[in-house]
Amino acid sequence: xxxxxxxxxxxxxxxxxxxxxxxxxxxxxxxxxxxxxxxxxxxxxxxxxxxxxxxxxxxxxxxxxxxxxxxxxxxxxxxxxxxxxxxxxxxxxxxxxxxxxxxxxxxxxxxxxxxxxxxxxxxxxxxxxxxxxxxxxxxxxxxxxxxxxxxxxxxxxxxxxxxxxxxxxxxxxxxxxxxxxxxxxxxxxxxxxxxxxxxxxxxxxxxxxxxxxxxxxxxxxxxxxxxxxxxxxxxxxxxxxxxxxxxxxxxxxxxxxxxxxxxxxxxxxxxxxxxxxxxxxxxxxxxxxxxxxxxxxxxxxxxxxxxxxxxxxxxxxxxxxxxxxxxxxxxxxxxxxxxxxxxxxxxxxxxxxxxxxxxxxxxxxxxxxxxxxxxxxxxxxxxxxxxxxxxxxxxxxxxxxxxxxxxxxxxxxxxxxxxxxxxxxxxxxxxxxxxxxxxxxxxxxxxxxxxxxxxxxxxxxxxxxxxxxxxxxxxxxxxxxxxxxxxxxxxxxxxxxxxxxx
Numbered sequence: 001x002x003x004x005x006x007x008x009x010x011x012x013x014x015x016x017x018x019x020x021x022x023x024x025x026x027x028x029x030x031x032x033x034x035x036x037x038x039x040x041x042x043x044x045x046x047x048x049x050x051x052x053x054x055x056x057x058x059x060x061x062x063x064x065x066x067x068x069x070x071x072x073x074x075x076x077x078x079x080x081x082x083x084x085x086x087x088x089x090x091x092x093x094x095x096x097x098x099x100x101x102x103x104x105x106x107x108x109x110x111x112x113x114x115x116x117x118x119x120x121x122x123x124x125x126x127x128x129x130x131x132x133x134x135x136x137x138x139x140x141x142x143x144x145x146x147x148x149x150x151x152x153x154x155x156x157x158x159x160x161x162x163x164x165x166x167x168x169x170x171x172x173x174x175x176x177x178x179x180x181x182x183x184x185x186x187x188x189x190x191x192x193x194x195x196x197x198x199x200x201x202x203x204x205x206x207x208x209x210x211x212x213x214x215x216x217x218x219x220x221x222x223x224x225x226x227x228x229x230x231x232x233x234x235x236x237x238x239x240x241x242x243x244x245x246x247x248x249x250x251x252x253x254x255x256x257x258x259x260x261x262x263x264x265x266x267x268x269x270x271x272x273x274x275x276x277x278x279x280x281x282x283x284x285x286x287x288x289x290x291x292x293x294x295x296x297x298x299x300x301x302x303x304x305x306x307x308x309x310x311x312x313x314x315x316x317x318x319x320x321x322x323x324x325x326x327x328x329x330x331x332x333x334x335x336x337x338x339x340x341x342x343x344x345x346x347x348x349x350x351x352x353x354x355x356x357x358x359x360x361x362x363x364x365x366x367x368x369x370x371x372x373x374x375x376x377x378x379x380x381x382x383x384x385x386x387x388x389x390x391x392x393x394x395x396x397x398x399x400x401x402x403x404x405x406x407x408x409x410x411x412x413x414x415x416x417x418x419x420x421x422x423x424x425x426x427x428x429x430x431x432x433x434x435x436x437x438x439x440x441x442x443x444x445x446x447x448x449x450x451x452x453x454x455x456x457x458x459x460x461x462x463x464x465x466x467x468x469x470x471x472x473x474x475x476x477x478x479x480x481x482x483x484x485x486x487x488x489x490x491x492x493x494x495x496x497x498x499x500x501x502x
Contacts, residue, residue, distance in 0.1 A: 063082060064456075065081050065498055067113060068467070068472065069098060074097050078094055079093050082476075084458070084499070087476055091132070092491065096113060103152055109125050110126075114164065116146060118140055118144075118146070119139075120180070123137075141182075144168040144169060148194070152177060155225030157227055159228040160177040165209075171187050172188065173185050187233070188210050189236050190219060205234065207268065209244075211242055214261040216241070237268065241259055241260070244258055244259075247312065249313065253269075253270055253341060254268065263291065263306035263324075264290060264291050264303060278290070278364065282364060285298065285299075307332075308322050316384055317419070326376075331374055332397070334370070334377075337368065343361075389479045391417075392415060396451070397414060409431060410428070411446060427445065428446075444484050447487065451495070452496040463478055465499065472491065
């Protein structure tokens with residue numbers, strides 16, 4: 001059953017713009033003089049030659065999409081679409097009230113929002129300029145489903161699918177992204193509660209993470225995705241204590257599960273649908289398990305004080321970055337982990353290396369660096385890097401750990417160079433959600449306590465977007481200078497921001 005929201009025009013609000021120089025075509029006029037000695041006199045014939053435009057290349061067509069929650073109870077949420085090249089708001093459609101989670105589909109053409117009661121919005125983003133509230137489609141999940149997160153990609157079946165763990169019924173809903181219709185529901189085995197679904201485009205299976213609290217091992221259920229009409233649970237694989245998040249490599253070979261209470265990473269061999277066999281010499285606290293501390297102990301919680309909470313892939317350097325919350329009093333850290341697989345060049349000398357199931361290369365699972373960040377970090381986003389910018393990690397923190405910010409209780413943004421594995425700069429925060437002042441439009445600050453960050457590459461500069469749970473502004477950082485350039489009003493407290501292209 002679908003309910004379409006009625007059309008409502010919303011004011012965009014004041015738009016804070018940064019002027020961009022447009023390329024200007026310049027034409028020069030050259031004259032060729034032809035002298036005739038047979039009574040015609042001197043004739044000057046103008047010749048126009050065009051010179052190509054000079055200046056930086058145009059920015060790619062992509063958009064930052066932020067979801068915000070108005071401060072008034074039960075007011076409708078808002079989706080703010082921001083043009084990447086101009087930092088201008090293109091549309092602000094209303095969405096369901098009290099949104100709790102926001103995600104984009106695999107190709108960035110659809111926004112997906114849920115609330116705790118089971119309402120689901122799908123928003124078309126293939127042409128986001130002038131997007132209207134009337135284009136938002138609303139449907140409802142089963143009563144008591146209690147959806148907790150969203151993942152969306154096109155697995156092996158090629159059907160673009162929305163996966164939603166439903167804690168209330170201990171199931172995973174599979175929704176056709178094109179029609180927003182439920183096409184299958186998979187029950188989770190055992191006593192765990194589903195929290196997140198890990199996958200990637202083209203994967204033969206996705207993994208539903210289930211939690212059993214901080215004292216019992218969690219598990220992942222392998223859900224086969226070859227069929228576009230039905231799904232099946234093919235295996236249950238134990239992981240660490242309190243698994244909270246995961247990522248899968250873009251080649252669908254490995255999946256990494258973040259175990260918060262254990263302080264470990266569980267590595268899954270996706271083609272084998274089993275725990276990965278780590279190379280000899282890789283520190284391990286159990287089968288397929290990478291500890292996040294230098295001196296792990298045996299057992300289910302070898303690194304209990306690390307408390308990892310988020311992860312992202314560094315595709316440029318074949319790496320994984322894992323964000324460790326720490327103890328909440330001192331600064332957290334970012335673990336930079338090497339994850340190379342053997343390649344076709346190694347097959348002649350390594351008979352165990354195959355194109356269908358390559359084994360881990362030497363150095364797989366090695367922690368290359370542990371970089372300090374702020375207090376209570378919650379999310380990291382990797383800028384994959386361009387000719388102008390090396391790969392970098394952008395970490396949002398709830399408080400300052402450097403002692404350099406005027407307000408140490410406000411949030412910060414830590415910038416880390418992933419070639420040198422060194423902190424480049426720390427962007428300080430301003431507490432609360434004050435009305436924006438002219439002096440803060442170009443000040444190098446963020447507002448409040450950040451809850452999401454999204455980095456995207458481009459030439460001549462990439463950008464990083466930050467929302468905060470106690471601020472009504474979207475902060476925009478330019479990666480060529482690693483400084484905040486503008487703040488865009490959201491008409492509500494930020495929930496999450498994502499970008500329609502990497």
